[in-house]
Amino acid sequence: MITTTGLTKVYRSRGREVTALDGVDLQVAEGEVFGVIGQSGAGKSSLIRCVNLLERPTSGTVTVDGRDLTALAGRGPRAGKELRAARSRIGMVFQHFNLLSSRTVQDNVELPLEILGHSGADRARRARELLDLVGLSDKAKAYPGQLSGGQKQRVGIARALAGEPRVLLSDEATSALDPETTRSILQLLRDLNRRLGLTVLLITHEMDVVKTVCDSAALMEQGRIVESGTVSGLLATPGSRLAATLFPLSGDPSTADRTIVDVTFHGDAATQPVISQLARTYNIDISILGAAMDTVGGKQVGRMRIELPGRFEENVVPIGFLRERGLQAEVAATAEEGAK
């Protein structure tokens, strides 16, 4: 649904150049919630602003729903009109809501429809439907100043949906909200994704956001995507930094008389009593040093750090047993030798 190839953005100001995007190749599949995570300055905002051409990329292409937006932006006066039409099919939700304080909630939601030239009656009907969808029917006549942060963001989401977009871009939509409100807004995005088949690309600096709603994720650093994939695929990738950050584990490294193994559970394997089977089959004592289980994108996943008695060579068979049962089992770094 969204593809970028070699996307580059270089800002030039006062003789200085800042490369915010450095050849980003991104692929977001239809109907998924895709999260881009990274620290401040990694280039996340530049990426999302280039995806809907709010910002002109320096080079590279952006295709949304089969339309090459970069080509539309480049073809003279008519291009502006075509680009606006294509953009109306991409909704955008902002961190600070960007509502007009002098307009009522309903008038804020109607705004994009006004710009698209819909009649008054049509606009009002559509705005009421959208407010109903985001659970704010009773606030139609209120002004933004009378709403809580979460309610303002619901208005922002209703407005983003006015043009019946197939894609929703979310720029840190929950960063200004408290944890409980964050959860309810993420739940709303998830519901909309499912009910409307909406593809959602969101950027965030919060791992919890990725954990709660994303099917896929990418890690961004210094203008580049350094890891990306489905969350369950990343969890199954040895050495994945995203997986380790989603499920951090602590515990000392393996030594001569013990082997420390990090086990990743996902899919069917997450619900099987594999650890007790392992202990029984090989008659070994297993210590659990740390564990993090959670629901990611509606599926149970998790990681566990366990200790097996004896050095690595003596535990090859038990580790094979875990892998045979569909679990990812990695030996944590040994004190002297580094990772096996």
Ligand SMILES: Nc1ncnc2c1ncn2[C@@H]1O[C@H](COP(=O)(O)OP(=O)(O)OP(=O)(O)O)[C@@H](O)[C@H]1O
């Ligand atoms: N309009 C601009 N002019 C010049 N430099 C800019 C501009 N916008 C962003 N940058 C620079 O580009 C780099 C990436 O910024 P960007 O805002 O895309 O990152 P980010 O990951 O979204 O960070 P944050 O979460 O802090 O917004 C930064 O070094 C930033 O200073």
